[in-house]
Amino acid sequence: MYKIGELAKVCEVSRRTIDYYTRMGLLECTRSANNYRYYDLNALENLKMIEHCQQNHMTLAEIKQRLLLKKTDNIDYRVVEEQVNHIKIEMDHLNGEINDILHFVNSLNEEDKKKVLNKVSPQAVALLQSLVMLSV
Template sequence: MYRIGELAKQCEVKADTLRFYEKHGLLAPSSRTDSGYRIYTEADAERLRFILRAKAVGFTLAEITELLSIELDKSNWACADVKGMVDDKLAHVEAKIAELNHFQLSLQRLSQACCGGPESAEHCSILEALESNTDSIRCENDKHSHDERQFTKNCNDKSHT
């Protein structure tokens, strides 16, 4: 049997985390003492570790709730159901990575387009690109280049000299 602080310490989380999980229905103390202290069993500790592992691989609280309901009633679920959840999560993560890669490339292009010098930002290519409704970014050092591939080459060549 564990008190809330003992279980929190054993699982390296704060007691507030356990209260949060309790509030959201993920975890409930097996009982309470006469004075109202939460008491957790080893089964509760295992459930908490399950929650923490699921959270560590990126599942949301709603998804963890669903996984816990499957865990409690395994005989009425197929392995394919659980795999489907994991595959959906994986597809979501892959889409997020693609989005972040797009952000990274866009930010690299913006950064490379700017000389970064002490001059006035009146003609800053970053600000101009963000103000425009086009996807083209022009290098400050080459205002006449509208071709993005040429711009990238020009900016890269100039940044290495």
């Protein structure tokens, strides 16, 4: 169990952020007799998921839906469909960005290409190489 300050430190967010997420219903806590808030490992996982979803430009309302989906046994088809549609839109956006970047990467000399590709993850390099082969 984590106090709010401990959870904030572990997840590298502010106490205020955790308080806000708790008030919004994104995080759950238990209260002690002296009114301290304690967060369990599930809250830690949810906070990491919230941060990840925000990095993927999801709104807090969309994140809340995803968290509800995670903890329910009775999954609503429409909610899942919305999540899939959101991911598809993001993938389409990223595909457009990759195509734009590929144009620039292909115009670089071999040495500069290597420098650029060394700065991205192995998965991204594999994806870029696959796209280059498909675009030829």
